[in-house]
Amino acid sequence: MTAAMGNACKPGRPRDAGDGIARWRLRVRGRVQGVGFRPFVYRRAAQYALAGWICNDASGVIMEVQGPSQALECLLAALYHEAPPLARVEHVEREERGIDPDALGFAIRPSTGGPINTGIAPDAALCEPCLSELFDPDNRRFRYPFINCAHCGPRYSIMTDMPYDRPNTAMSGFPLCPLCRAEYEDPADRRFHAEPIACAACGPRLALWDAGGRTQAAGDVMAAAWSLIQAGAIVAVKGIGGFHLMGDARNPAAVAALRQRKGRLDKPFAVLALNVVSLGDVARIDAPEGRLLAGADRPIVLVRKTSECEDHLGDVAPGLDRLGVMLPYTPVQYLLFHEARGRPPGTQWLHERHEALFVCTSANPGHEPLVTGNEEAVVRLAGLADAFVVHDRPIVSRCDDGVMRQDDGKATWLRCGRGQAPSRIRLPTAGPCVLGLGAMQKNTVCLTRGDEAFVSPHVGDLANRAAYHAFEGAIASLTRLLGVRPRAVACDLHPDYPSTRYAEQLAARQDIACVAVQHHHAHIAAVMAEHGLSDPVLGIALDGSGYGPGGEIWGGELLWLEGARFRRLGHLAPLALAGGDRAAREPWRMAAAALHALGRDADIARRFPGPAAAIVADMIARRINTPLTTSAGRLFDAAAGLLGVCLQEGYEGQAAMMLEGLAASAPAVPALAGGYSISDGGELTLVPALAALHPGVDPAIGAALFHATLSAGLAAWVGRAARDTGVHRVALAGGCFVNAILKKALCAALEAQGLTVYTAVRVPPNDAGLCLGQAWVAQQALNEGRVPCA
Numbered sequence: 176m177t178a179a180m181g182n183a184c185k186p187g188r189p190r191d192a193g194d195g196i197a198r199w200r201l202r203v204r205g206r207v208q209g210v211g212f213r214p215f216v217y218r219r220a221a222q223y224a225l226a227g228w229i230c231n232d233a234s235g236v237i238m239e240v241q242g243p244s245q246a247l248e249c250l251l252a253a254l255y256h257e258a259p260p261l262a263r264v265e266h267v268e269r270e271e272r273g274i275d276p277d278a279l280g281f282a283i284r285p286s287t288g289g290p291i292n293t294g295i296a297p298d299a300a301l302c303e304p305c306l307s308e309l310f311d312p313d314n315r316r317f318r319y320p321f322i323n324c325a326h327c328g329p330r331y332s333i334m335t336d337m338p339y340d341r342p343n344t345a346m347s348g349f350p351l352c353p354l355c356r357a358e359y360e361d362p363a364d365r366r367f368h369a370e371p372i373a374c375a376a377c378g379p380r381l382a383l384w385d386a387g388g389r390t391q392a393a394g395d396v397m398a399a400a401w402s403l404i405q406a407g408a409i410v411a412v413k414g415i416g417g418f419h420l421m422g423d424a425r426n427p428a429a430v431a432a433l434r435q436r437k438g439r440l441d442k443p444f445a446v447l448a449l450n451v452v453s454l455g456d457v458a459r460i461d462a463p464e465g466r467l468l469a470g471a472d473r474p475i476v477l478v479r480k481t482s483e484c485e486d487h488l489g490d491v492a493p494g495l496d497r498l499g500v501m502l503p504y505t506p507v508q509y510l511l512f513h514e515a516r517g518r519p520p521g522t523q524w525l526h527e528r529h530e531a532l533f534v535c536t537s538a539n540p541g542h543e544p545l546v547t548g549n550e551e552a553v554v555r556l557a558g559l560a561d562a563f564v565v566h567d568r569p570i571v572s573r574c575d576d577g578v579m580r581q582d583d584g585k586a587t588w589l590r591c592g593r594g595q596a597p598s599r600i601r602l603p604t605a606g607p608c609v610l611g612l613g614a615m616q617k618n619t620v621c622l623t624r625g626d627e628a629f630v631s632p633h634v635g636d637l638a639n640r641a642a643y644h645a646f647e648g649a650i651a652s653l654t655r656l657l658g659v660r661p662r663a664v665a666c667d668l669h670p671d672y673p674s675t676r677y678a679e680q681l682a683a684r685q686d687i688a689c690v691a692v693q694h695h696h697a698h699i700a701a702v703m704a705e706h707g708l709s710d711p712v713l714g715i716a717l718d719g720s721g722y723g724p725g726g727e728i729w730g731g732e733l734l735w736l737e738g739a740r741f742r743r744l745g746h747l748a749p750l751a752l753a754g755g756d757r758a759a760r761e762p763w764r765m766a767a768a769a770l771h772a773l774g775r776d777a778d779i780a781r782r783f784p785g786p787a788a789a790i791v792a793d794m795i796a797r798r799i800n801t802p803l804t805t806s807a808g809r810l811f812d813a814a815a816g817l818l819g820v821c822l823q824e825g826y827e828g829q830a831a832m833m834l835e836g837l838a839a840s841a842p843a844v845p846a847l848a849g850g851y852s853i854s855d856g857g858e859l860t861l862v863p864a865l866a867a868l869h870p871g872v873d874p875a876i877g878a879a880l881f882h883a884t885l886s887a888g889l890a891a892w893v894g895r896a897a898r899d900t901g902v903h904r905v906a907l908a909g910g911c912f913v914n915a916i917l918k919k920a921l922c923a924a925l926e927a928q929g930l931t932v933y934t935a936v937r938v939p940p941n942d943a944g945l946c947l948g949q950a951w952v953a954q955q956a957l958n959e960g961r962v963p964c965a
Contacts, residue, residue: 198227198241198272203254205265206599207236209296209339211325212262213283214367219253226278231286231338233658235294241278259326261299261471265601283362286338294599295331295629295656296339298415298574300473300504302327304365309506310513310522315354318513320397320506321379321568325369327471331597331632332416332574333371337656341370345569352377379568381507386561388553397507400564401514404533409433411538411552411560414505416574416593416632417545418538418552420560421447421511425532427489433534434490436559438541441825443492445475445499445576447535449512452528457484458498464581472594473504474577491534494821494829496836501535501576504594507564537575542636544645547573555641572652573645574632582915588939589913591619596632597653598937600947603707606958610650610661610681611950612674614694614721614942616827618646621946622653622661623954628704629653630938630947637673646674663688663962665953667697667945669722688962690953694721694945695732696741698908701948702940703736706933711737711902713744713893715921718909718941719759719808719827728752730806733857733896736906739956744896745857747810748772749803753791758809761823762830764791765809766816769865771795782870783822807911810861814881817868828910834878835914841879850880851888859892861885882916890924897930906933908948910941 203212208231216229216238223246229238240247251267258264301309305322308314316322323329333345341347351359355374358366366372373379381396393399400410407429409422420437422429424446434440448454451465459479460468467476477497484498492498503509515531516524538546538556546552547570552563577592591598596619604626611621618634631649635642654660666678668691675691682689692700698721699714714734723729731747751758751768758764767779767788779792795801808831815821815830820837824830850864864884868877897903905925912918912934922932938944956962 195243196241196274197244197247198239198274198278199247200237200239200270200272201251201254202234202268202270203236203238203264203266204268205235206261206263206294206296208294208337209330209370210261211259211365211367211369212236214325214362214364215257215259215262216250216254217281217283217362217367219250219257220281223247223250225250226275226281228282228284230284231340233287233338239272240281241275261296261326263294283368286340295334295337295597297331297472297595297597298329298593299327299471300594301506301509305506306509306525307522309509310520312520316374318510319375319378320381320510320566321371321373322506323369323371324365325367326365328369328371329415332570332572332593333568334656335571337658339370340368344370345571346371346373349373349378349568379566381564381566384549384553384563384565386557386563388550388563391562396564397510398514400562401511403562404429404511407432408561409436409559410562410564411546411556412507412564413549413552413566413570414507415570416572417547417570418556419535420538420556422534423532424488424491424534425530430490430534433536437536439826441493441829443495443499444534444536445501446488446491447501447503447508447533449529449531450502450526452526453530453532454478454500455528457481457487457532458500460500461581463584463586467579467581467586468500468502470594472577473502474579474592474594475499475501477578477580477589488532494833494836496839497580499578542638543641544635545573545575572632573648580913580915583919587913587915587918587935588937588943589941590617590633590939591630591943592632596630598630600628600630600705600937601707602626602628602704602951602954603709604958606954607662608659609663609665609950609953609957610654611665611946611948611953612650612667612678613946613949614667614669614674615672617939617942618642618674619943619946620646620649620653621950622657622659623950624657624659628947628950629657630944633943643673646677661685661687663690663953663957665690665692665949667691667722667949668693668724688953688957690949690956690962692949692952693724693741695729695734695909696736697945697948697952698940699734699736699741699906699948700951701938701944702906702908702933702935704947704951705935705937706906708904708906708933709738710904711735711900712904712906712933713896713900713902714906714908715889715893716909717807717911720804720806728802728804728806730804730808730909731810731859732805733859733892735896735900735902739952739959739961744900745853745859745892746805747807748858748860748862749805750809750813751795751798751801752804752809753794753801755800755802759812762812762816763822764816765813767791768795768801769813769817769862772862773866807909810885811911813865814868814878817865818872818874818877819870820874820878831911831914834881835916837875838878838882838916841873841875844876844879844883846883846887847880850884851891853888853892853895857892857896859888861888883920886917886920886924889921890928893925893930894928897928903929904931904933908935908940908944912940
């Protein structure tokens with residue numbers, strides 16, 4: 176409904192309306208703070224000639240409105256259907272109040288306190304009106320790098336507390352000038368109570384530092400930054416949620432230098448482009464992907480490369496069929512493109528193709544978390560950046576870029592980040608507050624509040640002290656902003672994860688329950704929580720590894736789940752991990768394990784030359800340092816190794832990603848007849864399919880054959896379990912379901928059997944979603960009385 180449709184409203188008459196005038200108290204819940212919601216209501220109240228007031232409080236927005244019943248009904252409809260673009264109205268509670276005969280006008284009152292019960296607004300990309308002002312020479316914010324309004328700019332990353340008011344943000348140290356104050360206090364202005372607003376007279380400022388952190392005398396910081404990048408330099412640029420390392424993506428020497436400095440020899444970089452048109456020579460982007468790229472959350476989207484991509488971008492994403500691309504979302508990024516274009520007038524240039532493409536990757540050394548502070552950047556990025564573009568607005572909560580992909584109109588998150596997190600998931604039932612702490616890799620944390628779950632932005636791998644501090648910071652941020660204290664903490668079953676040790680210490684310190692949740696149980700539970708599934712579900716969890724109840728290495732599991740309970744119905748046939756964790760980094764070792772399973776030990780040394788092959792063959796045969804795993808991820812590694820696609824990985828998941836890319840390039844291939852078998856005990860083996868992956872097979876055809884046979888085997892496996900249990904709802908989770916070919920084929924095969932399939936939508940299917948599943952299982956256990964509640 177639009178404002179012009181107000182006369183078309185057909186309201187119901189409230190009780191005791193008398194002469195048609197009524198007064199309502201409305202409580203609005205959802206994402207309604209920091210998104211321009213109060214001025215929106217103010218304007219609608221004026222349009223419908225309503226009297227009353229509105230204010231923020233710790234639970235969202237509350238208002239009292241008085242006027243003709245039809246006008247009140249139209250306002251109520253507008254709250255749901257005409258709210259500002261960043262708002263998300265989840266529920267409106269209506270209470271009829273007594274008529275105030277003296278009511279006149281509509282006021283926006285100061286915020287009030289109380290127990291926090293509202294959502295957290297994420298950061299948002301620069302909106303079109305602000306973008307127009309940014310490049311309008313007659314506007315007082317012309318080329319001001321911190322322009323924003325109620326509909327765009329930083330939110331979560333600058334919040335220190337709730338409710339979302341300027342004193343509770345990183346902008347509290349920037350007093351408003353008279354002109355900004357007038358906009359801030361004018362309900363009719365787009366910047367009314369836009370907490371981050373500022374201008375060149377009163378707001379944050381940019382500075383250019385050299386590699387040693389010394390301020391450089393630059394007439395225009397962005398002009399100097401562009402000159403450096405144009406000359407091949409790597410510049411660390413402070414953004415909304417942290418720093419990026421940026422360089423010229425079309426300059427092979429700059430890309431090579433960045434790889435060498437970060438020690439990132441193969442892992443792909445993301446590319447920042449002015450618009451979709453500018454990506455035409457390197458990426459094939461369909462309409463749904465274009466909409467994702469241009470959304471307010473501005474994620475990195477993995478899109479298909481063109482055949483000419485390698486000629487233009489060479490070493491940006493080597494060996495893969497997809498390229499991570501993103502569009503600008505901050506004024507600073509737009510200003511960089513403005514410099515690259517030679518400062519053209521107006522805004523038409525924003526929609527035209529431009530040659531400039533920037534590598535834009537998270538500024539962090541090794542596997543450490545994203546850098547957020549200015550002085551911190553100089554220390555931690557020493558040797559990585561040639562210069563720094565910094566500013567004096569503090570980043571309160573780090574927030575990396577989100578990553579997603581779109582296949583057949585369905586989007587999958589790979590990493591929750593800026594613009595999307597903290598993710599708010601509505602749960603089917605309410606329960607005690609639970610803190611879910613995730614696992615070791617791709618860590619995120621989750622906090623529940625009643626029937627809501629909030630998932631933090633990406634934290635990373637908890638492999639070093641800096642990452643652990645970021646993990647603690649994410650927990651502190653969520654608990655502070657949501658205003659709750661956990662009554663239980665949930666963690667992974669693995670006893671040596673830092674997150675597990677933290678959970679045990681927190682439980683002991685606060686005298687609350689600690690619930691250890693098996694890794695794959697949590698994977699499936701995350702999908703159940705997101706979709707509100709309380710009845711029994713069958714789940715397929717496919718990933719790299721997870722700690723089993725007896726210390727086994729699981730990773731390809733068929734489960735039955737209900738509430739807080741699960742039962743293992745089957746698993747993939749185990750393969751040997753020759754050398755333990757080393758086998759996860761060297762796919763040829765998994766190929767050797769497959770050859771052993773086929774009874775072809777003698778082929779190991781012939782297929783993989785070098786002294787290590789004979790040693791590994793002996794280790795597998797004698798079961799020396801070769802634990803068994805049911806991991807689907809290692810099965811992908813075995814297939815990649817057998818086909819010679821990837822023998823050693825430069826980053827996690829490389830072999831599987833390359834295998835998927837090859838399969839996507841091949842013609843349709845049916846499943847191999849007899850390529851899998853299922854034992855009476857529920858073990859699914861793909862060893863016959865692996866036998867077909869020999870050196871004489873075209874790698875693309877072999878990859879397609881493997882995908883088709885694995886999908887068919889999984890579908891048959893689940894189909895049998897559905898018949899045996901009478902359960903016809905299936906949840907798919909785990910990192911392997913980032914693979915679009917596997918996911919699409921398996922979903923189609925299961926649905927063809929009359930089964931209903933559920934997958935991750937709001938959170939990633941990989942380990943980044945585990946915290947939600949852990950929290951859900953623990954909350955169910957508390958509700959069922961299986962765990963004592965503090």
